[in-house]
Amino acid sequence: MEGKIVFIGPGVMAEAMCSGLIERGGMEPAAILMSGPEQDRLDELAEKYGVKTTTENREAVDKGKVIVLSIKPQRLGDVLKELSGSIPAEAVVLSIVAGARLGTMSDELQHKAVVRAMPNTPAQVGEGITVWTTTETTTPEQKECAGFILKALGKEIHVDDEEYLDMATALSGTGPAYVFLFMEAMVDAGVHLGFPRRISEELVVQTIKGSVAYYESHPNHMARLKNQVTSPGGTSAEALYYLEKAGFRTALSRAIWAAYERSVQLGEGKKRKTDV
Numbered sequence: 001m002e003g004k005i006v007f008i009g010p011g012v013m014a015e016a017m018c019s020g021l022i023e024r025g026g027m028e029p030a031a032i033l034m035s036g037p038e039q040d041r042l043d044e045l046a047e048k049y050g051v052k053t054t055t056e057n058r059e060a061v062d063k064g065k066v067i068v069l070s071i072k073p074q075r076l077g078d079v080l081k082e083l084s085g086s087i088p089a090e091a092v093v094l095s096i097v098a099g100a101r102l103g104t105m106s107d108e109l110q111h112k113a114v115v116r117a118m119p120n121t122p123a124q125v126g127e128g129i130t131v132w133t134t135t136e137t138t139t140p141e142q143k144e145c146a147g148f149i150l151k152a153l154g155k156e157i158h159v160d161d162e163e164y165l166d167m168a169t170a171l172s173g174t175g176p177a178y179v180f181l182f183m184e185a186m187v188d189a190g191v192h193l194g195f196p197r198r199i200s201e202e203l204v205v206q207t208i209k210g211s212v213a214y215y216e217s218h219p220n221h222m223a224r225l226k227n228q229v230t231s232p233g234g235t236s237a238e239a240l241y242y243l244e245k246a247g248f249r250t251a252l253s254r255a256i257w258a259a260y261e262r263s264v265q266l267g268e269g270k271k272r273k274t275d276v
Helices: 012-023 039-049 057-061 073-083 102-109 121-125 140-151 163-173 175-193 197-217 222-228 235-245 248-267
Strands: 004-008 032-035 052-054 064-069 092-095 114-118 128-134 154-158
Touching: 004 012, 004 057, 012 032, 012 039, 012 121, 032 039, 032 057, 039 052, 057 064, 057 073, 064 073, 064 140, 073 102, 092 102, 092 140, 102 114, 114 140, 114 163, 121 128, 128 140, 128 163, 140 154, 163 175, 163 248, 175 197, 175 248, 197 222, 235 248
Parallel strands: 004 032, 004 064, 032 052, 064 092, 092 114, 128 154
Antiparallel strands: 114 128
């Protein structure tokens, strides 16, 4: 892909995308420009990856082919105002800001070609999953540029309906947090049983990795795979009975729904009561 990629917001996910583009996408570091307010952070990225940096957002986007908005949702309004009318006509804006609507970004930026994407943190090791969509006026070439960047993060799924993005935010975007909480709970349970924490962590991590690998090599319904390790009257049956009785499925479903509702609220510019 020819042309400069500009990141507005040099955070963790921006760094993951940057490293993926260089290490797996074959991008030259000189073709990547990071823009943000903290010079120390910019110096760190420049030293680590050899990318160019600046603290001036409007100057940064001037010659960009892809403008990646990788900022916190709370800063989006200010950044959109700052960049309004300054995006090159042939460039495409790629936003990974949770809840940010295509229409809002297009209107505020006065720019038609906008991509909205929701990656997740495993993108930092090239094992992410990203759901993305675009405005109708985004050209095939611009879509190809966006897809090229997102493939450097892992797998990507393009959808036509923007509503899927809020769903993806709640399911896969926030998903790693659920997994880490589940793993932490298992490790703590192992320690409670009497394992040293180091051994408990190793058992849990390998169990998770192995279970995913087994599913990928035997892509059956999850319920069928679960049943294969659940003997009548056995330990798995006893544990699963307790989880169901404790409302494990319901709690997880409600948590994901809460994350979805919050994503919708962010897109509508609504604050939580605790934010007021």
